[in-house]
Amino acid sequence: MLTEDGKHLYVSYDEYHDLIEKLAIQIHQSGWEFDTILCLARGGMRPGDVLSRIFDKPLAIMSTSSYRANAGTVQGHLDIAKYITTPRAELAGRVLLVDDLADTGHTLHAVVDMLRQRYSPITDLRSAVVWTKGISTFQADYCAEHLPTNPWIHQPFEHYDSLRPESLIGKWHL
Numbered sequence: 001m002l003t004e005d006g007k008h009l010y011v012s013y014d015e016y017h018d019l020i021e022k023l024a025i026q027i028h029q030s031g032w033e034f035d036t037i038l039c040l041a042r043g044g045m046r047p048g049d050v051l052s053r054i055f056d057k058p059l060a061i062m063s064t065s066s067y068r069a070n071a072g073t074v075q076g077h078l079d080i081a082k083y084i085t086t087p088r089a090e091l092a093g094r095v096l097l098v099d100d101l102a103d104t105g106h107t108l109h110a111v112v113d114m115l116r117q118r119y120s121p122i123t124d125l126r127s128a129v130v131w132t133k134g135i136s137t138f139q140a141d142y143c144a145e146h147l148p149t150n151p152w153i154h155q156p157f158e159h160y161d162s163l164r165p166e167s168l169i170g171k172w173h174l
Contacts, residue, residue, distance in 0.1 A: 006149035092121030105138030
């Protein structure tokens, strides 16, 4: 649900999964075949997992981080992992890069540039995101929803960003 001022988008679990399914349909209808899904952790892990299951393709993971301050609401320095976790010997062939959103586009541009420079076995690289904000300088090959008003997206699991074990102990009376 988008707020009236267009500054916040509140997404339920059902809406989130519906958007990933729409993304899967878009990818499928494009006719493009790929060998591996590479998701960007953390945001791309959930959509990457679902797409990996739908397309029955292996899931590789690359850790990136730029939103750390204030319970994940402030973008800072971009860190990209040196290594990629993959069930195959190396990341090669046709790769679908998956993330949850193209916000400013900075992370996706940096990752795509790095993959093209350092991973010559990748023969074709395309990208898929659940959301693209209007301010993004990166346009993914596949996108479930464009957000021209650039709202802050409240994903259904973000309450875990500020939840700590002590709170769970109290909640569950343990």
